[in-house]
Amino acid sequence: MRLRCWTAERSRPPAAGEDGRAQGAVxxxxxxxxxxxxxxxxxxxxxxxxxxxxxxxxxxxxxxQQRRLRRFARVVRCLMAPVPPPLRITPALFLAYWATHRPGTDPWTRRPLGAAV
Structure with a gap:
Protein backbone atom coordinates (compact mmCIF):
# COMPACT_ATOMS: atom_id res chain seq x y z
CA MET A 1 0.00 0.00 0.00
CA ARG A 2 2.83 2.43 0.83
CA LEU A 3 4.44 1.68 -2.55
CA ARG A 4 1.24 2.69 -4.33
CA CYS A 5 1.06 5.96 -2.36
CA TRP A 6 4.71 6.69 -3.05
CA THR A 7 4.36 6.20 -6.82
CA ALA A 8 1.13 8.20 -6.92
CA GLU A 9 2.87 11.02 -5.05
CA ARG A 10 5.80 11.04 -7.48
CA SER A 11 3.65 10.92 -10.60
CA ARG A 12 1.29 13.73 -9.61
CA PRO A 13 1.26 16.57 -12.19
CA PRO A 14 3.13 19.70 -11.12
CA ALA A 15 1.16 22.55 -9.53
CA ALA A 16 0.07 25.41 -11.79
CA GLY A 17 1.62 28.84 -11.28
CA GLU A 18 -0.09 32.22 -11.43
CA ASP A 19 -0.07 32.21 -15.23
CA GLY A 20 -1.81 28.81 -15.32
CA ARG A 21 1.23 26.96 -16.65
CA ALA A 22 2.72 23.96 -14.94
CA GLN A 23 5.68 24.81 -12.74
CA GLY A 24 8.95 22.89 -12.81
CA ALA A 25 11.09 21.37 -15.50
CA VAL A 26 8.50 18.82 -16.58
CA GLN A 65 -4.50 -6.48 -12.31
CA GLN A 66 -3.28 -9.89 -13.49
CA ARG A 67 -5.17 -9.45 -16.76
CA ARG A 68 -3.68 -5.95 -17.19
CA LEU A 69 -0.17 -7.30 -16.60
CA ARG A 70 -0.66 -10.07 -19.16
CA ARG A 71 -2.07 -7.60 -21.67
CA PHE A 72 0.87 -5.24 -21.11
CA ALA A 73 3.35 -8.13 -21.51
CA ARG A 74 1.63 -9.17 -24.76
CA VAL A 75 1.89 -5.62 -26.15
CA VAL A 76 5.57 -5.39 -25.18
CA ARG A 77 6.30 -8.77 -26.83
CA CYS A 78 4.53 -7.68 -30.02
CA LEU A 79 6.38 -4.36 -30.13
CA MET A 80 9.78 -5.90 -29.41
CA ALA A 81 9.48 -8.84 -31.85
CA PRO A 82 10.50 -6.86 -34.97
CA VAL A 83 13.39 -5.11 -33.19
CA PRO A 84 16.70 -6.88 -33.86
CA PRO A 85 18.43 -8.21 -30.72
CA PRO A 86 21.45 -5.88 -31.01
CA LEU A 87 19.13 -2.87 -30.91
CA ARG A 88 17.27 -4.32 -27.91
CA ILE A 89 20.48 -4.84 -25.95
CA THR A 90 22.44 -1.70 -26.92
CA PRO A 91 20.64 0.79 -24.60
CA ALA A 92 21.23 -1.44 -21.57
CA LEU A 93 24.88 -1.92 -22.52
CA PHE A 94 25.33 1.83 -22.91
CA LEU A 95 23.79 2.51 -19.50
CA ALA A 96 25.96 -0.16 -17.85
CA TYR A 97 29.10 1.21 -19.50
CA TRP A 98 28.22 4.78 -18.54
CA ALA A 99 27.48 3.79 -14.93
CA THR A 100 30.87 2.11 -14.57
CA HIS A 101 33.03 4.51 -16.61
CA ARG A 102 31.72 7.97 -15.76
CA PRO A 103 33.99 10.32 -13.80
CA GLY A 104 34.38 9.27 -10.19
CA THR A 105 33.85 5.55 -10.77
CA ASP A 106 37.47 4.46 -10.99
CA PRO A 107 37.57 0.96 -9.41
CA TRP A 108 40.95 1.69 -7.79
CA THR A 109 39.67 4.71 -5.88
CA ARG A 110 36.23 3.42 -4.84
CA ARG A 111 35.52 3.04 -1.17
CA PRO A 112 32.84 0.96 0.56
CA LEU A 113 29.61 2.82 1.19
CA GLY A 114 29.95 4.86 4.38
CA ALA A 115 33.75 4.59 4.56
CA ALA A 116 35.70 7.66 5.58
CA VAL A 117 37.56 9.40 2.78
Whole structure:
Protein backbone atom coordinates (compact mmCIF):
# COMPACT_ATOMS: atom_id res chain seq x y z
CA MET A 1 0.00 0.00 0.00
CA ARG A 2 2.83 2.43 0.83
CA LEU A 3 4.44 1.68 -2.55
CA ARG A 4 1.24 2.69 -4.33
CA CYS A 5 1.06 5.96 -2.36
CA TRP A 6 4.71 6.69 -3.05
CA THR A 7 4.36 6.20 -6.82
CA ALA A 8 1.13 8.20 -6.92
CA GLU A 9 2.87 11.02 -5.05
CA ARG A 10 5.80 11.04 -7.48
CA SER A 11 3.65 10.92 -10.60
CA ARG A 12 1.29 13.73 -9.61
CA PRO A 13 1.26 16.57 -12.19
CA PRO A 14 3.13 19.70 -11.12
CA ALA A 15 1.16 22.55 -9.53
CA ALA A 16 0.07 25.41 -11.79
CA GLY A 17 1.62 28.84 -11.28
CA GLU A 18 -0.09 32.22 -11.43
CA ASP A 19 -0.07 32.21 -15.23
CA GLY A 20 -1.81 28.81 -15.32
CA ARG A 21 1.23 26.96 -16.65
CA ALA A 22 2.72 23.96 -14.94
CA GLN A 23 5.68 24.81 -12.74
CA GLY A 24 8.95 22.89 -12.81
CA ALA A 25 11.09 21.37 -15.50
CA VAL A 26 8.50 18.82 -16.58
CA UNK A 27 5.45 20.15 -18.39
CA UNK A 28 1.98 18.64 -18.30
CA UNK A 29 2.79 16.22 -21.14
CA UNK A 30 5.82 15.04 -19.17
CA UNK A 31 3.68 14.65 -16.06
CA UNK A 32 1.19 12.52 -17.97
CA UNK A 33 4.01 10.37 -19.35
CA UNK A 34 5.52 10.04 -15.85
CA UNK A 35 2.14 9.04 -14.43
CA UNK A 36 1.70 6.45 -17.19
CA UNK A 37 5.21 5.05 -16.64
CA UNK A 38 4.75 4.96 -12.85
CA UNK A 39 1.47 3.05 -13.23
CA UNK A 40 3.03 0.37 -15.41
CA UNK A 41 6.22 0.24 -13.34
CA UNK A 42 4.09 -0.49 -10.27
CA UNK A 43 2.04 -3.05 -12.17
CA UNK A 44 5.14 -4.90 -13.38
CA UNK A 45 6.97 -4.63 -10.05
CA UNK A 46 4.11 -5.97 -7.96
CA UNK A 47 2.88 -8.40 -10.61
CA UNK A 48 6.18 -10.19 -11.06
CA UNK A 49 6.64 -10.79 -7.35
CA UNK A 50 5.83 -14.32 -6.17
CA UNK A 51 2.37 -14.44 -4.51
CA UNK A 52 3.97 -15.31 -1.16
CA UNK A 53 6.01 -12.08 -1.18
CA UNK A 54 3.02 -10.00 -2.27
CA UNK A 55 1.11 -11.41 0.70
CA UNK A 56 3.99 -10.77 3.14
CA UNK A 57 4.38 -7.19 1.90
CA UNK A 58 0.63 -6.64 2.13
CA UNK A 59 0.29 -5.76 -1.56
CA UNK A 60 -3.16 -6.29 -2.99
CA UNK A 61 -3.32 -8.18 -6.29
CA UNK A 62 -6.55 -8.88 -8.13
CA UNK A 63 -7.53 -10.87 -11.20
CA UNK A 64 -8.09 -7.55 -12.98
CA GLN A 65 -4.50 -6.48 -12.31
CA GLN A 66 -3.28 -9.89 -13.49
CA ARG A 67 -5.17 -9.45 -16.76
CA ARG A 68 -3.68 -5.95 -17.19
CA LEU A 69 -0.17 -7.30 -16.60
CA ARG A 70 -0.66 -10.07 -19.16
CA ARG A 71 -2.07 -7.60 -21.67
CA PHE A 72 0.87 -5.24 -21.11
CA ALA A 73 3.35 -8.13 -21.51
CA ARG A 74 1.63 -9.17 -24.76
CA VAL A 75 1.89 -5.62 -26.15
CA VAL A 76 5.57 -5.39 -25.18
CA ARG A 77 6.30 -8.77 -26.83
CA CYS A 78 4.53 -7.68 -30.02
CA LEU A 79 6.38 -4.36 -30.13
CA MET A 80 9.78 -5.90 -29.41
CA ALA A 81 9.48 -8.84 -31.85
CA PRO A 82 10.50 -6.86 -34.97
CA VAL A 83 13.39 -5.11 -33.19
CA PRO A 84 16.70 -6.88 -33.86
CA PRO A 85 18.43 -8.21 -30.72
CA PRO A 86 21.45 -5.88 -31.01
CA LEU A 87 19.13 -2.87 -30.91
CA ARG A 88 17.27 -4.32 -27.91
CA ILE A 89 20.48 -4.84 -25.95
CA THR A 90 22.44 -1.70 -26.92
CA PRO A 91 20.64 0.79 -24.60
CA ALA A 92 21.23 -1.44 -21.57
CA LEU A 93 24.88 -1.92 -22.52
CA PHE A 94 25.33 1.83 -22.91
CA LEU A 95 23.79 2.51 -19.50
CA ALA A 96 25.96 -0.16 -17.85
CA TYR A 97 29.10 1.21 -19.50
CA TRP A 98 28.22 4.78 -18.54
CA ALA A 99 27.48 3.79 -14.93
CA THR A 100 30.87 2.11 -14.57
CA HIS A 101 33.03 4.51 -16.61
CA ARG A 102 31.72 7.97 -15.76
CA PRO A 103 33.99 10.32 -13.80
CA GLY A 104 34.38 9.27 -10.19
CA THR A 105 33.85 5.55 -10.77
CA ASP A 106 37.47 4.46 -10.99
CA PRO A 107 37.57 0.96 -9.41
CA TRP A 108 40.95 1.69 -7.79
CA THR A 109 39.67 4.71 -5.88
CA ARG A 110 36.23 3.42 -4.84
CA ARG A 111 35.52 3.04 -1.17
CA PRO A 112 32.84 0.96 0.56
CA LEU A 113 29.61 2.82 1.19
CA GLY A 114 29.95 4.86 4.38
CA ALA A 115 33.75 4.59 4.56
CA ALA A 116 35.70 7.66 5.58
CA VAL A 117 37.56 9.40 2.78
Missing amino acids: GSAGAVAASFAAHYALLVTVGTLPPVLRERFGLAWSDR
